[in-house]
Amino acid sequence: MDLSDIRKRLDEIDTEIIRLACERLDLAEDVARAKAQSGKPIFDPGREREKLACAAQIATTSRAPQAIALMSLLMSMNRAEQAHILAHHDSHATSQLLKRSLLPADTVFPQTGTIACPGTEGSFSQQAACKLFRAPSLVYFDNFQAIFQAVSEGLADFGILPIENSTAGSVREVYDLLDTWGFSIVRSLRLKVSHHLLALPTAKISDIREIISHEQALAQSAAFIQKLGVRTRVVANTALAAEELARSGRTDLGALASRTCADLYGLQILQENVQDSQSNYTRFVVIAPGTQIYPGSTRTSLLLRLQHEPGSLYRVLERFFALDINLVKLESRPIPGTDFTFNFYFDLDCPASSPALERLLDSLSDVSVSYRLLGCYQEMV
């Protein structure tokens, strides 16, 4: 057989495979209806085990692994289809929550409001708040929890929080708080962060014995600090570090903070740009209670809890691939106190109103222990 004959045969086989695969998927509607009537769950592990064993037996020995992979993909697609059909009638389904949370198309993101912000004047969060809102009225808090509290009590309309840094990774506490308080992200901003070593005007670099700053700033400047060979102390944020330094009168103390803080607190910059990476970005998010989705939202954040077992992440990624959804962030953390169950943070490049996102949300409970939509929003740069 020459290549064109082989391809002709491949085309015939593929036509048959696709026709049968679609016919198989069409049956999902009947299966879903039968399951809804009998109250049976979508996933039937016993049946799937039998199907995989059967696939391996039908195939020749050398083809068994491929037959198993193909069969499990077909079954995964079938489950996703069933979940989508059933979600249509379930007002608690996340896809229905998504639809209810879409604000009318003519809603504009507020330019002003009372914003709960970490730190004090000069903090990176304050700089982010002033970029995210045109004319914000800022109230400062010295811990992240207090920001959620203030917004939930109506003392502020929105909160601002750092969620991720390009050098030090995710700010886990913020993810945990978003989850426990049931808040969502309504907008985000990527801010270039440069840390400088600040000191009193009379200090020299050789005088410095201790450096204070926020733990992320210290982590992002680890190589510089090690080279200097001084001790470090964590304070609530970079602006508070600058303020403490100015008040202390100590020439042996340094603080890692922004240029704005140097001007604000009458400090000198002993060394500029001490962060390990010169392209150091922090992502800040605006948070609000419940789920609110502003028009133009193209980024979606999800928190998924997955079992520590082979294939659990693959099954989620396969759903993204099947729906042609681009993944822009993936990070995992073990959940303390569990037997290696993991939290996975995903950011997706996917418009809030797209049918693909709706389908994805419908099918996530099938591939995860639990999941939460952390928000659909616009990312500003």
Ligand SMILES: C=C(O[C@@H]1C=C(C(=O)O)C=C[C@H]1O)C(=O)O
């Ligand atoms: C189709 C069904 O639902 C699910 C999908 C299966 C499949 O695609 O073959 C098998 C078992 C279930 O997990 C079913 O229960 O038969």
